[in-house]
Structures are given as structure tokens and as C-alpha cells.
Amino acid sequence: MRGGSFRIARIAGIDIQIHGSWLLIVALVSWMLADGVFPDRYDGWSGVAYWTVGVAAAVLLFVTVLVHELAHALLAKRRGLPVPRITLFIFGGVSELGGQPETARAEFAIAAVGPAASLAVAAISGTVALTLGSGNEKVEAVFAYLATVNVLLAVFNLLPGFPLDGGRVLRSIVWGRTRSFRRATVVATRVGEIFAYGLMILGVYFILIGFLWNGIWLAFIGWFLLNAARGESSQLQLDTILRPLRARSLMHTDFISVVPGMPLQEVVDNFMVARGERAVMVANGDAVLGILTVSDVQRVPRDEWMSTPAQRIMTPREKVETVSAETPALDVLHLLGDRRLNQVPVLEDGRMVGLITRRELLDKVQVAGSLAPDEPSSRHDADTQSGN
Numbered sequence: 001m002r003g004g005s006f007r008i009a010r011i012a013g014i015d016i017q018i019h020g021s022w023l024l025i026v027a028l029v030s031w032m033l034a035d036g037v038f039p040d041r042y043d044g045w046s047g048v049a050y051w052t053v054g055v056a057a058a059v060l061l062f063v064t065v066l067v068h069e070l071a072h073a074l075l076a077k078r079r080g081l082p083v084p085r086i087t088l089f090i091f092g093g094v095s096e097l098g099g100q101p102e103t104a105r106a107e108f109a110i111a112a113v114g115p116a117a118s119l120a121v122a123a124i125s126g127t128v129a130l131t132l133g134s135g136n137e138k139v140e141a142v143f144a145y146l147a148t149v150n151v152l153l154a155v156f157n158l159l160p161g162f163p164l165d166g167g168r169v170l171r172s173i174v175w176g177r178t179r180s181f182r183r184a185t186v187v188a189t190r191v192g193e194i195f196a197y198g199l200m201i202l203g204v205y206f207i208l209i210g211f212l213w214n215g216i217w218l219a220f221i222g223w224f225l226l227n228a229a230r231g232e233s234s235q236l237q238l239d240t241i242l243r244p245l246r247a248r249s250l251m252h253t254d255f256i257s258v259v260p261g262m263p264l265q266e267v268v269d270n271f272m273v274a275r276g277e278r279a280v281m282v283a284n285g286d287a288v289l290g291i292l293t294v295s296d297v298q299r300v301p302r303d304e305w306m307s308t309p310a311q312r313i314m315t316p317r318e319k320v321e322t323v324s325a326e327t328p329a330l331d332v333l334h335l336l337g338d339r340r341l342n343q344v345p346v347l348e349d350g351r352m353v354g355l356i357t358r359r360e361l362l363d364k365v366q367v368a369g370s371l372a373p374d375e376p377s378s379r380h381d382a383d384t385q386s387g388n
């Protein structure tokens with residue numbers, strides 16, 4: 001379980017996760033189908049039948065969303081981009097790509113293959129509905145629904161609201177034309193923001209003319225897309241700021257080092273509380289044995305802090321993620337993000353020379369960001385991004 005998500009499978013090295021909000025949307029869709037769509041269209045089923053078919057269709061809908069995401073993810077992997085995970089959540093799915101495509105052409109292909117997969121699923125579902133479904137109303141109901149929704153999915157995702165697939169397609173086209181990824185991202189995120197505002201306004205309009213739930217849903221999606229587009233532009237800013245930097249310039253060298261036998265109480269009183277350190281090194285002279293963090297300490301009951309030595313609960317050195325002083329700052333950021341770390345020690349020739357904390361890194365980015373010129377830099381490629 002991480003960030004409200006749990007893993008249900010691993011496909012081609014990609015973790016498939018479900019976010020808690022996904023269960024809500026599956027329940028909603030099941031209810032909508034069992035209580036509205038199917039009873040309107042098909043007469044004379046039992047209540048149990050409406051619900052069974054409704055739930056089956058809702059679950060299969062999300063299987064087809066997964067197919068859409070897998071199409072993005074597998075093509076991205078073939079183009080050399082790591083894809084740590086796909087998450088299904090309330091608005092559908094996201095494939096997390098561990099980097100940006102190298103070329104405009106690659107980005108175009110990776111973005112376009114998702115809607116193409118949805119159209120293929122729609123065609124297959126339509127065929128099943130027409131053939132197998134002709135003798136069985138329930139099969140027809142499920143597959144006709146899947147066909148319709150997958151066409152809608154493909155169309156919706158092709159709208160130019162970055163970070164929807166259509167927005168990525170737009171970016172790849174602008175990128176190809178202007179040869180500037182940065183400018184292309186700026187254009188695509190602007191269009192995405194306008195599009196998101198448009199959806200929100202349309203949502204409010206729907207609410208005013210009486211389509212309450214459709215209106216709320218549209219406004220909600222608009223709000224989500226607006227945040228996503230803004231996230232993407234701050235990602236670009238982050239990338240621009242961090243690209244020239246290495247771990248050496250982000251670390252602090254005055255990290256605290258304690259002896260292995262020091263009781264937690266002493267570490268907490270003298271360093272964590274008094275100096276605000278979230279992590280200290282546990283070392284014997286020059287030899288680092290491990291790292292002790294605030295979260296390690298939190299796992300020990302308070303009344304045992306006096307009797308527990310640092311060494312007993314620290315994360316031992318061989319399990320600690322480290323970077324070298326020459327590691328690019330963007331890689332450090334990825335590592336902190338991917339492993340959900342609050343800090344990472346910096347090594348040079350096997351010796352620990354500094355510590356980078358997430359907070360310091362983000363502070364530096366913020367200061368640099370508020371002082372940065374607006375002029376675009378030429379090259380970029382960078383962070384974990386999400387694509388719908």
C-alpha cells in the first residue's frame with residue numbers, strides 16, 4: 001500500500017496498482033448500469049441479473065482502461081523509458097514514465113497508441129456484441145457497453161487537454177516543428193489549461209440547466225486536468241533548474257553522526273528535536289554503519305527510547321540508498337520520489353561526504369525558481385510524468 005494504492009499484479013515488469021478511489025468509481029459505474037442503463041434498455045431481467053451484469057461490465061470497463069494504459073507503457077518500455085507502475089484511479093488510469101521520450105516522434109507514438117488501443121478494444125467488443133451477443137442479451141449488454149465507452153474513451157483522451165493523450169500528441173507536433181521541447185510543453189500546457197477551464201465552465205452550465213451530476217463530473221474532471229497541466233509546467237521548471245546541478249551542490253556536509261550505542265532518547269533530544277535533523281548517521285569513526293531517521297524512531301514506543309541503542313533500529317548501510325557526489329540532481333530527485341525517501345546520503349570513494357534531504361532540495365528549487373529567467377533553455381527531458 002503506498003499513497004492510498006495497492007498492487008494487484010505485475011505485468012512485463014510493471015506494477016499494476018489500484019487506488020482506493022478506483023473502488024468508488026467501480027461501485028458508481030456498477031450502480032449506474034444496474035439501476036439505470038440496463039433496466040432502461042433490457043426488460044424482464046431479475047434484480048440480481050441487472051446487478052451481476054452491471055458489476056461485470058464495470059469491472060471489464062476498467063480492464064479495458066488497463067489495456068489502454070498497457071499500450072502506452074509497453075511502447076514506452078520498447079523506446080527505452082522505464083515504466084515503474086500503472087495506477088487505476090477514479091478518473092481512469094495513469095502510466096508513470098520514468099523520463100521523457102527522446103524524440104517528438106517517440107512521444108507521438110507513445111501518446112497515440114493508447115487511444116488506438118481503446119479503438120481496437122471497441123472494435124473487438126462491438127464484434128462480440130454483434131456475434132455472441134445476438135443469442136444472449138446479457139453478453140450483448142456488456143459488450144455493447146464496452147464498445148461505446150471505449151470509443152468515448154479514445155475520443156476524450158484525444159482532446160488536446162494536456163496531459164491527456166491528445167495534449168501529448170499536440171506537444172509532440174509542436175516539438176517536431178519548433179525543435180524545442182520546452183516551448184512545446186509551454187504551448188501544450190497552456191492549451192491544456194484553457195481546455196480545463198472550458199470543461200469547468202461547461203460543467204457549471206450543465207448544473208445550471210439541470211444536469212446536476214453530469215455537470216459536477218465535468219467540472220471535477222476540468223479541475224483535475226487543470227491541476228495536472230499546472231503540475232506539468234512546474235515539472236518543466238523543476239527540470240530546467242535541476243538539469244545543470246549535481247548531488248554535490250545539493251548536499252549539506254554538516255550532517256550529524258552518532259555512535260552506534262547512543263540511546264534513541266539522546267539522539268532525539270540532542271539532534272532531532274534540538275536541531276531539527278530528520279536523519280542522523282550512525283558511525284564508528286569513519287565507518288558509516290547506517291542511517292537513523294525520524295520515522296525509524298517513531299516505530300519504537302516512547303518508553304523504550306532510553307534503552308534502545310541507535311544501532312538496533314537504524315537502517316543498515318547495505319540497505320540505504322545512496323548517490324555519488326557526481327549523480328545528476330534530477331536522478332536524486334527521481335530516487336527520492338520513487339522510493340519515497342526523505343533523505344539520501346552522498347558517497348565519494350566509499351566515504352560519506354554529505355546528506356541531501358528532500359526538504360532542502362525543494363527549498364533550493366523554490367528559491368532558484370523565483371529567481372530564474374523566463375528564457376527557455378534548449379534541452380530538457382526529465383521527470384516522472386503521468387499520462388492518462
Ligand SMILES: [Zn+2]
Nearest residue numbers: 114157165388
Ligand atoms: Zn492514454
